[in-house]
Amino acid sequence: MTRFEYDDSDVVVVVGSGAGGGTLANELCQRGFKTVVLEAGPHLTGPDYENDEWKAFAQMAWTDPRTASGSWEIARDFPNLPAWIVKAVGGTSTHWAGACPRFKPHELAARSVYGPLEGTTLLDWPITLSELAPYYDRAELKMGVTHRHGRPPLPANNNYKVFANGAEKVGYRDYATGPYATNAEPFDGRPASIQDGFNFQGDKHGSKWSTLVAELPKAEATGNLDLRPDSHVAQILHDADGRASGVLYVDRNGTMRRQRAAVVCVAGNSIETARLLLLSSSARFPDGLANSSGQVGRNYMRHTTATVWGQFDKPVRMYRGETMAGVIADESRLDTDRGFVGGYYMETISLGPAFFAKFVAPGSWGTSLAEIVDGYLNTAGMWIVGEDMPQETNRITLSKDTVDANGLPVADVHFDDHPNDVAMRRHGRQQGTAVYESVGATRTIQTLPYPSTHNLGTARMSARPRDGVVDRFGRAHDVPNLFVSDGSVFTTGAAANPTLTIVALAIRQADYIATEFRSTAR
Amino acid sequence: MGTLLSEHERTTLVDLLRVAFPHDRFPVGPYQRTALAVVDAAAGNPRLHGLLLQGLADLDTQREVGFSNLDVETAQLVLRGIADTPFFTAVLDVAIVALYDDHEVWEILGYEGPSYDKGGYIDRGFNDLDWLPDPRIESWIDSTVDSTVDSNEEAPA
Ligand SMILES: Cc1cc2nc3c(=O)[nH]c(=O)nc-3n(C[C@H](O)[C@H](O)[C@H](O)COP(=O)(O)OP(=O)(O)OC[C@H]3O[C@@H](n4cnc5c(N)ncnc54)[C@H](O)[C@@H]3O)c2cc1C
Numbered sequence: 001m002t003r004f005e006y007d008d009s010d011v012v013v014v015v016g017s018g019a020g021g022g023t024l025a026n027e028l029c030q031r032g033f034k035t036v037v038l039e040a041g042p043h044l045t046g047p048d049y050e051n052d053e054w055k056a057f058a059q060m061a062w063t064d065p066r067t068a069s070g071s072w073e074i075a076r077d078f079p080n081l082p083a084w085i086v087k088a089v090g091g092t093s094t095h096w097a098g099a100c101p102r103f104k105p106h107e108l109a110a111r112s113v114y115g116p117l118e119g120t121t122l123l124d125w126p127i128t129l130s131e132l133a134p135y136y137d138r139a140e141l142k143m144g145v146t147h148r149h150g151r152p153p154l155p156a157n158n159n160y161k162v163f164a165n166g167a168e169k170v171g172y173r174d175y176a177t178g179p180y181a182t183n184a185e186p187f188d189g190r191p192a193s194i195q196d197g198f199n200f201q202g203d204k205h206g207s208k209w210s211t212l213v214a215e216l217p218k219a220e221a222t223g224n225l226d227l228r229p230d231s232h233v234a235q236i237l238h239d240a241d242g243r244a245s246g247v248l249y250v251d252r253n254g255t256m257r258r259q260r261a262a263v264v265c266v267a268g269n270s271i272e273t274a275r276l277l278l279l280s281s282s283a284r285f286p287d288g289l290a291n292s293s294g295q296v297g298r299n300y301m302r303h304t305t306a307t308v309w310g311q312f313d314k315p316v317r318m319y320r321g322e323t324m325a326g327v328i329a330d331e332s333r334l335d336t337d338r339g340f341v342g343g344y345y346m347e348t349i350s351l352g353p354a355f356f357a358k359f360v361a362p363g364s365w366g367t368s369l370a371e372i373v374d375g376y377l378n379t380a381g382m383w384i385v386g387e388d389m390p391q392e393t394n395r396i397t398l399s400k401d402t403v404d405a406n407g408l409p410v411a412d413v414h415f416d417d418h419p420n421d422v423a424m425r426r427h428g429r430q431q432g433t434a435v436y437e438s439v440g441a442t443r444t445i446q447t448l449p450y451p452s453t454h455n456l457g458t459a460r461m462s463a464r465p466r467d468g469v470v471d472r473f474g475r476a477h478d479v480p481n482l483f484v485s486d487g488s489v490f491t492t493g494a495a496a497n498p499t500l501t502i503v504a505l506a507i508r509q510a511d512y513i514a515t516e517f518r519s520t521a522r
Numbered sequence: 523m524g525t526l527l528s529e530h531e532r533t534t535l536v537d538l539l540r541v542a543f544p545h546d547r548f549p550v551g552p553y554q555r556t557a558l559a560v561v562d563a564a565a566g567n568p569r570l571h572g573l574l575l576q577g578l579a580d581l582d583t584q585r586e587v588g589f590s591n592l593d594v595e596t597a598q599l600v601l602r603g604i605a606d607t608p609f610f611t612a613v614l615d616v617a618i619v620a621l622y623d624d625h626e627v628w629e630i631l632g633y634e635g636p637s638y639d640k641g642g643y644i645d646r647g648f649n650d651l652d653w654l655p656d657p658r659i660e661s662w663i664d665s666t667v668d669s670t671v672d673s674n675e676e677a678p679a
Contacts, residue, residue, distance in 0.1 A: 051636030054623055153659045157648045164657030177659040194642030204638050314653045319633060321648035353633050357622035365542050365605075365614055366598065373622065374545060377632030439654060 004034055004226045009260035011036045011226075012513070013247055014267060015233045015276065018091020020486035020502045021267030022211025022219075027510030029224035032519035036226045036259055037216075038249050040268075041087035043229040045212065049094075049202035053354045056201035060094065062087040064404045066271065070394070070415040073448045077362035082413035083302075083452040085269050089229050090212030092269060092453070093499065094202045097324035098180040098209065099347055100145045100500040102136050105129045106334050107342075107387065107494035113334070114341040119418055120389040121299050125491040126463040126472040135504035143209040143503065144187040146178035153177045154184045157195065157321030159348045162310065162380035166435035167328045167346075174329040181209040181500075182322060188214065197350065199323035231257075234408055236264055236280040236289055236482070244289075244482045250406055263517055265509075266459075267486040270300065274396040274458035274488065275411040277469075290459070290476035290484075293466050297396035300413065301457040301493040304342075304386040304421040306429050307349060307447035309360065310436025311375040318350040318380055331386075331431060332495045340423040343495040344386025346432060351381070360447050372445055380436065384428035385454070387495045389418040396458050413452075454498050459488035473512040474505065481517075485509055525561050526571065531578040532557060535613075537590045538581065541597045542614065543621055545630075552624040559620035560613055570612055577609030 004011050012028055014021045017039040028035045041060070050056040061084060068075040068082035075082075086092040106113040108125040116122070140148040147153050154177040156164065167175040182199075185192045193207040206213045219225040230252030237258070239245040246260040266273050274297040280289035288296050326348035333343055351359065357373050394416065398409040417425075433444045462468025465477035474489045476482040485506055487498045494501075527535070535557045536550070543553075564570040582588040584600045592600065604610045621627060628635055637643055 051638050054619065147661050153661075155649060156657055156659050157643075158651040160659075161649070161651045161654050161657055164659075165654045168657065174662045175658075176661045178661075193644070194638075195644045195648040196637045196642030197648075198636075198638065205642070315632070316651060317632070317647065320637075320643040320646070320650075353628055353631050354619070354623040358618055363614075365618075366601070367544055370544050373631065374547070 002223050002226050004036055006257060007260055008034070009246070010034055010262050011259070012263040012265060013038060013259055013261040014265045014485070015247065016091055016267040016269065016272070016486065017089050017211055017216065017227065018086070018267060018269060018486070019093040019096070019211060019499045020506050021265070022090060022093065022215045023503050023506040024265055024267065024485045024510055025225060026211075026215035026219040027507055028513065029219040029222040031510060031514045032224065033513070034224055035219070036261070037228065038231040038233050038247065038259070039089050039227070039229050040232040041089060041229065043089040046202070046204040046206055049204045051196070051198045051201060051204070053201065053352045056198070060086045060088045060202065065402050065410045067399050067402055067410065067412045068415070069412055072415040072417060073362070074415070074451060077448070078451050081451045083271055083455055084450065085271070085455070089216065089227070090210045093210040094212055095200050096210070096499055097199055098182045099324055099327060099497040100140065100143065100179040100181050101327065101329065101332070101345060101496035103129060103132070103494045103496050103501060104332070104334065107492065107496075108132070110492040114336070117341060117389065117420065119391060121392050122390060123460070123462060123467055123491050126461055132504060132508075135508045136500065138507050139500055139504040142214070143181040143500070144183055145181050145500070146184055147176060148179055151187070152184045154180060154182060154193065154322060154325045157325055158316050159318035159321070159350055159380050160326040162312070162316055162439060163326045163328070163348050163382055163435065166439045169438035170431070170434050172328050172330040176327060177325050178327065180322070180325060182325070183207045190214070193322060195321040197319050197321055197323060232406060233276060234279065234406060236266070236276065238282065238284070238289065238479065242284055242479060244479055263481045263483065263513060265483040265485045267484070269486055270455035270458045270488040271396055271411045271413060273484060273486055275398065277459065278396075278398050279408060285478070290469050290478045290482060292478050293469065295460065295467070295469050297458050298392050298394070299390035299457040299460055300394045300396055300415065300455070301388050301390055301490065302415065302452035303454045303493055304344065304388040304424045304428075305449045306384045306425050308382050308384065308429055308432030308436065309445040309447065310380045310441035311443040311445070312378045312380070312440055313442055315377050316380045317377060319352055323350050324348055324383070328435075331428070338427055340420045340427065342387030342420070342424060344384055344424060344428050345495055345497075346428070346435070347383050347385060349381045349383040359450055360445060362448060375443065382432050382435070384425070384432060385495065385497060386424050386428060387493050388421045390457055390492055391416070391418055454487070456487040456490040456493050456498060459484045461489045461491045474509045483509060483513070525565055526575060527561060527578070531575070532561065534578050534581060534589050535560060535574070537597070538601070538613065539617055539621070541594065541601055542617070547630050548627060552621060552627045555624055556617050556621040560616045563616045573609045573612050577607065577613070580609070
């Protein structure tokens, strides 16, 4: 295992080892950069993972305190759990499901296409789809995305059979079992899925792409990776010229460490990325690092989501097989005649009884809940995920009264739905209900959004420094050797699940860093 | 760790859970284990402990007879009356996680639990649903547009 000196100021420090940070680290190591990855969570691997929802959650989820405020239901139902993010090597790419749609051309020009929607801070991305397309190719190739570049599709599981038949019945055409970054057949040294149904719990088999199983081992093999788990970064430090000089972190023994750096890249997943920038304030940067625009933490997006369940008079057994392995894309089209801008996808989802009962109707009990749970075996599920509107007041701030175990103020996540989000969610629920009713559902259930699994926009890309936090390569407008390398940089959210785009942007950022900074490895 | 709850209060808690989560198919075992989980959670939590002691005692004073002697409809009415109290929501919070995480409950609901050690479901019915036709799994090709052009097209400005 490679170790670099704390005082080695040639290294690139990457904060977070998830989809963004883990990919960037590998790409930098391949290009010869000495790379130190600081990951707050432990280094768990497949054999450690639990085939059990609550155990897996307790083992891996970020359960350090956070607070929630605003009118979203999450602030009422899950006030200390605004988001589901993993704190472990591999980050949330260990729990993700693997859905990999690309952005559509108009989704990178949301302000131009949707117009000035009241209450939003819509802005065009400073990049176009044709600039991104080659990086999407590279991301799909490395992740082994099904349905792309000749990779075979996943087979239909029970949940998909209900979903796809319903889609066909209501007249949808654009449905399939992917694209997903899970192997239908062996690829890249990893085996094919055995359909164990524990994707959200870390996929013990390693069939699903994650930075834990795919990126970090390759980075390690270059000899350029120094991966430090159980290392929580508390502050990014800067020199007299306003350049990032390194980071202060707390290691697994509680010892304070300073790692010097030539470049610092932050990929803590939007909430923690914004928190870290805000915590890194100084005399020169009184409102937080890279925050002269006041945009750090603002425009927080989480996708407009909902779940629709259909219950039938025959068994479904949705829990058998891939947790998510089905996409209906018809509603992701550009079509503002539906009463809202933006589009959404429908994707199969399955939960075990433990999560199902907890999340299906938060706060409910009595016969209404019992009847729903009694129908578990005969239940099919779909998740709706669509573009939500950026708003200035949807925002990560530092809590004024709650601190974590290190005494650092925790993130408060404030969110109010925009009327466009509400209209889209209503439409999605209606359509999802129609899908299940068309194949004979005797009951349909509409579930509120879960704690956010997609967290975006808190350090957004902008052409003009005053509109955002980073430039078109994710480089901070204010600090030339500070990069943001996760979904925080999303200017707008698009309908697509974000990870493929996070990975594509990380590869692109690595290319850019390699041209701007000399590679430092031996 | 100990509890200050009496035998009677613990029985009342089990009965409360049976009314709050009424499943005809569940035997008493899962409810007893769930009650134990609530009691265990309270062992190290003075706030919950206090809520339980007071709440369970209060429950018995709602009608002429104790809670456990009420018929189901009346018991449901009583619970509806206290649904928003910190006592009841605190019990629900712990109970909903414990009850539906009980393996006997899983079996009754038709859930098979951990599967990895059994080789997943690849050969054990992940696709055994037979009351609908087998659907298409490949992507739909829209013959009205050239998809290669579509993906490189710039946004309408
Ligand atoms: C159940 C679930 C299903 C999902 N399914 C999909 C899907 O199908 N498709 C899709 O596109 N996306 C999906 N996602 C979302 C996906 O997981 C995220 O988009 C992705 O992982 C984000 O990558 P990231 O690098 O920004 O953050 P993460 O992957 O969360 O990694 C961030 C890492 O940074 C670490 N960190 C944070 N702060 C610090 C600090 N101060 N010091 C050190 N380390 C720190 C964290 O511990 C974490 O390991 C899903 C998420 C969940 C929870």
